Amino acid sequence: xxxxxxxxxxxxxxxxxxxxxxxxxxxxxxxxxxxxxxxxxxxxxxxxxxxxxxxxxxxxxxxxxxxxxxxxxxxxxxxxxxxxxxxxxxxxxxxxxxxxxxxxxxxxxxxxxxxxxxxxxxxxxxxxxxxxxxxxxxxxxxxxxxxxxxxxxxxxxxxxxxxxxxxxxxxxxxxxxxxxxxxxxxxxxxxxxxxxxxxxxxxxxxxxxxxxxxxxxxxxxxxxxxxxxxxxxxxxxxxxxxxxxxxxxxxxxxxxxxxxxxxxxxxxxxxxxxxxxxxxxxxxxxxxxxxxxxxxxxxxxxxxxxxxxxxxxxxxxxxxxxxxxxxxxxxxxxxxxxxxxxxxxxxxxxxxxxxxxxxxxxxxxxxxxxxxxxxxxxxxxxxxxxxxxxxxxxxxxxxxxxxxx
Amino acid sequence: xxxxxxxxxxxxxxxxxxxxxxxxxxxxxxxxxxxxxxxxxxxxxxxxxxxxxxxxxxxxxxxxxxxxxxxxxxxxxxxxxxxxxxxxxxxxxxxxxxxxxxxxxxxxxxxxxxxxxxxxxxxxxxxxxxxxxxx
Numbered sequence: 001x002x003x004x005x006x007x008x009x010x011x012x013x014x015x016x017x018x019x020x021x022x023x024x025x026x027x028x029x030x031x032x033x034x035x036x037x038x039x040x041x042x043x044x045x046x047x048x049x050x051x052x053x054x055x056x057x058x059x060x061x062x063x064x065x066x067x068x069x070x071x072x073x074x075x076x077x078x079x080x081x082x083x084x085x086x087x088x089x090x091x092x093x094x095x096x097x098x099x100x101x102x103x104x105x106x107x108x109x110x111x112x113x114x115x116x117x118x119x120x121x122x123x124x125x126x127x128x129x130x131x132x133x134x135x136x137x138x139x140x141x142x143x144x145x146x147x148x149x150x151x152x153x154x155x156x157x158x159x160x161x162x163x164x165x166x167x168x169x170x171x172x173x174x175x176x177x178x179x180x181x182x183x184x185x186x187x188x189x190x191x192x193x194x195x196x197x198x199x200x201x202x203x204x205x206x207x208x209x210x211x212x213x214x215x216x217x218x219x220x221x222x223x224x225x226x227x228x229x230x231x232x233x234x235x236x237x238x239x240x241x242x243x244x245x246x247x248x249x250x251x252x253x254x255x256x257x258x259x260x261x262x263x264x265x266x267x268x269x270x271x272x273x274x275x276x277x278x279x280x281x282x283x284x285x286x287x288x289x290x291x292x293x294x295x296x297x298x299x300x301x302x303x304x305x306x307x308x309x310x311x312x313x314x315x316x317x318x319x320x321x322x323x324x325x326x327x328x329x330x331x332x333x334x335x336x337x338x339x340x341x342x343x344x345x346x347x348x349x350x351x352x353x354x355x356x357x358x359x360x361x362x363x364x365x366x367x368x369x370x371x372x373x374x375x376x377x378x379x380x381x382x383x384x385x386x387x388x389x390x391x392x393x394x395x396x397x398x399x400x401x402x403x404x405x
Numbered sequence: 406x407x408x409x410x411x412x413x414x415x416x417x418x419x420x421x422x423x424x425x426x427x428x429x430x431x432x433x434x435x436x437x438x439x440x441x442x443x444x445x446x447x448x449x450x451x452x453x454x455x456x457x458x459x460x461x462x463x464x465x466x467x468x469x470x471x472x473x474x475x476x477x478x479x480x481x482x483x484x485x486x487x488x489x490x491x492x493x494x495x496x497x498x499x500x501x502x503x504x505x506x507x508x509x510x511x512x513x514x515x516x517x518x519x520x521x522x523x524x525x526x527x528x529x530x531x532x533x534x535x536x537x538x539x540x
Contacts, residue, residue: 117499118406118499119406119453119497119498119499120453122406123453141406141497142408142456142497143453143456143497144455144456144457146450147450147453147454147455147456147497148453149453150450150451150452150453151452151453151454152453154451154452154453179406181537181538182536182537182538183406183534183536183537192537217538221537221538221539222537225537235535238539238540273538276540277540280540313540316540383532384530384532384533385532385533385534385535385536386532386533386534387534387535388535389532
């Protein structure tokens, strides 16, 4: 059976079990067991989906519901037997009324519930909405399977009292999906593609310009993926990317979704970020980038979020639009407005990543190669990831080699 | 969702407050210390924040390549090595603040007199994969 099909059915199968009277945690466990079984016997094709019966989705779903319900009954019986042994009497949860809203949508809200930490919300969303196995999620985030299992069961306990029949906050769901997309870990599971799939599924269920904005943002960045890394794995900055390798179909889709969202005149941060990505996508060469418009979008973003990271990126755009001196002035404005001379992020004591790298770049464009080389080396030292560190170190080495000549 | 390495040093860290060498503790104090460390790791497994933990023998050797077709050269151990790692724990947490909180708890492991050692632990963030969204 197609591996993606049972996964895409996960939320609706959980919903069937919940409607039949299972609580969320037990239903989710049972569906996970059924998915693992589907993967295990996948080669033997347990469902009639590909045997020509004509209704692959319905048949696979039916198969999953049957297996999951059996797993649920087995677990409940085992549980009941254990409870009898322990002489504890507890009432079975009564079947709730059928939910008035879209079940799958409710699962998105539940898995991104504000009582969960970001890591827990991400893990629970990937399992209960995405239908990934605990092992796949653990591999994607480079932690032991037992750790991920504990994180998920803890998350389920945390949301056990949450009712499934009330709409939640779309913003929390979007933050979780953004995290899944932006954390570029590589494993067997393509998390960026998974985030796009889940955001697409969400966008089909809820009419919200920021959901569309996030989907557009993901598509526009995903379109550049092949061009982002060289064959040796090193990072290729936007200005140096081979734009012929950008995925024009994804760009066209992203731009279309963004335009429809912007037309509704309810701007949010994801739409603004997507607009910036769209302006980059629109430039046939780096030199033809409309930096003036990009600065305007950063002004909008600053108004919406006032995050130091946004203002840092704005300084880069100002440097491109009005020259490196103007960029450096924007950077010093940023330093002056933060509480200490070193720029701090709102989340705590860390300097904003890439601040020194931006300063290095602007000094290089301004012709001060000595300062630029020193700052590139300093930025490499502070870089939060390996690819960026190597890239910055090469920049420092390039300038130092040129100066020594 | 960030990984940190907690490094415990045999040597090289600033002096702890309760700085009595382990061989001067009572056997019960040593047991209590080990129990504390085990409980700490078990608790992190339950919260879904544990990645790995290992203890290292104090004595090791230096090894280097010695040219094509020749066996590697080994040397040491050198008694004068200033910095000596005793072990590590890798955690996967939501924030830097949480990492500091956990390191603080680990540093409170009981030592001589059953009182917290207040030893200095080194906290080092992992380098990650680059983010997908860059501008």
